[in-house]
Amino acid sequence: xxxxxxxxxxxxxxxxxxxxxxxxxxxxxxxxxxxxxxxxxxxxxxxxxxxxxxxxxxxxxxxxxxxxxxxxxxxxxxxxxxxxxxxxxxxxxxxxxxxxxxxxxxxxxxxxxxxxxxxxxxxxxxxxxxxxxxxxxxxxxxxxxxxxxxxxxxxxxxxxxxxxxxxxxxxxxxxxxxxxxxxxxxxxxxxxxxxxxxxxxxxxxxxxxxxxxxxxxxxxxxxxxxxxxxxxxxxxxxxxxxxxxxxxxxx
Numbered sequence: 001x002x003x004x005x006x007x008x009x010x011x012x013x014x015x016x017x018x019x020x021x022x023x024x025x026x027x028x029x030x031x032x033x034x035x036x037x038x039x040x041x042x043x044x045x046x047x048x049x050x051x052x053x054x055x056x057x058x059x060x061x062x063x064x065x066x067x068x069x070x071x072x073x074x075x076x077x078x079x080x081x082x083x084x085x086x087x088x089x090x091x092x093x094x095x096x097x098x099x100x101x102x103x104x105x106x107x108x109x110x111x112x113x114x115x116x117x118x119x120x121x122x123x124x125x126x127x128x129x130x131x132x133x134x135x136x137x138x139x140x141x142x143x144x145x146x147x148x149x150x151x152x153x154x155x156x157x158x159x160x161x162x163x164x165x166x167x168x169x170x171x172x173x174x175x176x177x178x179x180x181x182x183x184x185x186x187x188x189x190x191x192x193x194x195x196x197x198x199x200x201x202x203x204x205x206x207x208x209x210x211x212x213x214x215x216x217x218x219x220x221x222x223x224x225x226x227x228x229x230x231x232x233x234x235x236x237x238x239x240x241x242x243x244x245x246x247x248x249x250x251x
Contacts, residue, residue, distance in 0.1 A: 014250060037063065040060065091134070
């Protein structure tokens with residue numbers, strides 16, 4: 001029992017009001033089922049290996065899958081983070097996730113499910129935009145070979161206004177800098193080695209970018225995040241939202 005994950009009273013008090021209240025007969029104990037879902041994400045086991053203390057594994061998986069299909073997990077994530085979506089400083093980065101062979105075989109092909117091929121083999125890339133405390137505000141998935149820079153405008157459109165953006169060299173381009181200045185944001189981005197015209201760069205402020213690196217480490221403590229087993233991108237994104245809530249927002 002000591003190795004099982006259970007939502008504590010503080011976490012549950014924030015999540016419970018946001019759960020959908022419909023259906024007949026009444027659902028099984030929501031707190032127990034949700035704790036079982038997080039346990040599976042954290043330990044990386046198969047759904048059929050979910051401990052019996054959480055109830056039938058079919059109930060645990062079906063609840064996760066059904067609410068993922070309806071977008072409920074993303075809605076809960078947006079609601080819990082909505083009141084705190086303010087930051088003077090934004091951080092952006094991405095990380096590659098190895099796709100297990102069990103993630104293959106989804107309809108419409110792997111590209112439609114954010115699985116691509118890169119040097120690391122079959123991978124998914126997680127793009128994240130966080131606040132200055134390393135709490136993710138925007139999460140997105142692409143195939144592993146997608147360029148980081150292409151997702152930045154999309155994530156900025158979904159993020160709250162800020163004074164500056166911290167990013168690594170992968171985001172160093174004139175178009176990105178112009179876009180940020182047009183949004184009233186100061187780019188804190190190191191210059192690429194082959195740049196002819198060097199932009200001003202604040203090394204001291206750039207040190208704060210390690211917060212998003214630590215965020216990715218916390219997310220990858222969940223074994224079903226560190227390795228992708230889900231065929232469907234929506235299910236993997238739902239897992240990512242739950243892991244982010246537990247590890248970054250509801251600690």
